[in-house]
Amino acid sequence: MEPLRLVKRRSEVMPPWRSQFPRMRYFAHRFDECLASGDVTNYGKYNKEFEEALTLYLQAPTVTFSSGMSALTTMLMAADVAGGEVICPSFTFCATPHAIRLAGATPVFADISTEHMTINPHEVEKKITPLTRAILGVDVYGMCCDYDWLTRIGRERGIKVMFDSAPAFGSSYNGDTIGHYGDGQIFSFHASKPFSTMEGGALCSRNKELMEKAKEIRHFGSDAVGNVSGVGLNGKMMEVCALVGLQNLETFPQDSLNRTAAASLLRRKLSGIKGMRVQRAPLCQSPIWMFRPIHIETNFGMSRDEVVNLLRSFDIIVRKDYSMPCHKMPIYNRGETLIITEKYASQVVSLPVYNDMTEHEMDRIAAALHNIQQGKF
Numbered sequence: 001m002e003p004l005r006l007v008k009r010r011s012e013v014m015p016p017w018r019s020q021f022p023r024m025r026y027f028a029h030r031f032d033e034c035l036a037s038g039d040v041t042n043y044g045k046y047n048k049e050f051e052e053a054l055t056l057y058l059q060a061p062t063v064t065f066s067s068g069m070s071a072l073t074t075m076l077m078a079a080d081v082a083g084g085e086v087i088c089p090s091f092t093f094c095a096t097p098h099a100i101r102l103a104g105a106t107p108v109f110a111d112i113s114t115e116h117m118t119i120n121p122h123e124v125e126k127k128i129t130p131l132t133r134a135i136l137g138v139d140v141y142g143m144c145c146d147y148d149w150l151t152r153i154g155r156e157r158g159i160k161v162m163f164d165s166a167p168a169f170g171s172s173y174n175g176d177t178i179g180h181y182g183d184g185q186i187f188s189f190h191a192s193k194p195f196s197t198m199e200g201g202a203l204c205s206r207n208k209e210l211m212e213k214a215k216e217i218r219h220f221g222s223d224a225v226g227n228v229s230g231v232g233l234n235g236k237m238m239e240v241c242a243l244v245g246l247q248n249l250e251t252f253p254q255d256s257l258n259r260t261a262a263a264s265l266l267r268r269k270l271s272g273i274k275g276m277r278v279q280r281a282p283l284c285q286s287p288i289w290m291f292r293p294i295h296i297e298t299n300f301g302m303s304r305d306e307v308v309n310l311l312r313s314f315d316i317i318v319r320k321d322y323s324m325p326c327h328k329m330p331i332y333n334r335g336e337t338l339i340i341t342e343k344y345a346s347q348v349v350s351l352p353v354y355n356d357m358t359e360h361e362m363d364r365i366a367a368a369l370h371n372i373q374q375g376k377f
């Protein structure tokens with residue numbers, strides 16, 4: 001028997017992310033059966049099986065989606081934010097404010113915390129107005145935002161609190177796998193994320209009313225008997241994606257251990273470089289680390305952009321997420337200043353972490369950064 005995982009021929013170039021997929025033979029017969037019967041979508045049996053497996057893994061009712069973006073837009077629509085404001089960080093992927101806009105609300109950006117790069121609950125409180133309908137925290141890089149504090153604010157003010165946990169599937173908070181926090185959490189299963197179904201996503205919530213509404217919105221706003229009760233979209237996951245998900249979920253407990261171990265070892269290998277700081281997570285959580293962000297500080301001796309370009313000459317391709325913070329994008333720019341967001345946007349480098357990262361790859365990153373800092377390139 002060949003190994004479950006495709007053994008890839010490694011190119012010398014290290015990409016910003018590397019997905020892991022099961023060999024076709026592990027689900028080919030089931031996919032073939034879908035093709036033969038024509039049951040390729042519309043909540044087929046593999047989608048149901050996958051939703052049950054996710055519900056068990058996440059300890060919260062879970063429904064699948066065609067993407068993280070469709071799950072996020074649906075969650076916000078189901079929370080009835082239209083016509084109001086939703087507070088979110090600017091230091092996030094543009095999908096976060098886009099989903100708020102698509103759900104008919106206005107994104108209001110709050111600054112992030114100096115220590116953890118996630119939305120700062122103090123800043124959230126300052127942005128609450130009579131129009132605030134929800135707080136949408138984001139788990140950037142797979143690091144959880146302050147669920148406890150944000151949900152407390154929501155409870156006190158009577159505002160829904162939800163999470164864009166797109167990159168954080170498999171992260172844990174207070175010892176619990178995330179999924180059941182706040183009024184709802186969404187995950188992305190895009191190929192770039194630590195757990196993937198190629199394209200895909202999920203919404204988890206213990207709020208029954210929100211989940212029922214979300215299921216209708218996911219299916220063109222139509223209810224179980226086919227009456228259209230509101231505006232909806234097509235957010236259905238295809239059977240082939242559910243099959244890939246089922247297969248990947250089997251190995252994910254081990255994959256996620258490998259990944260978090262790689263992220264810690266990488267951090268240790270990066271210690272002691274002058275002017276460079278590796279971002280750490282709060283002690284109460286264990287992030288899945290979609291990326292391992294580092295800060296290039298002023299005493300490093302060169303700019304972040306120079307570092308990124310030099311890493312490329314070592315065949316290490318990295319991203320600068322999120323170097324254009326959302327409040328600076330022309331569509332969202334209202335001329336406001338978010339001090340910490342802007343500072344971090346100018347100094348962050350998102351180092352890669354892979355589920356199957358080798359120690360040799362970590363050494364390559366560490367050696368490249370040591371050399372760059374010492375002017376040896």
Ligand SMILES: *Cc1c(COP(=O)(O)O)cnc(C)c1O
Pocket residue numbers: 067068069070072092093095096138139140164166167188189190200201
């Ligand atoms: C990846 C990501 C999304 C989008 O997920 P897709 O599955 O690509 O639609 C949304 N928000 C954040 C924070 C992300 O990282």
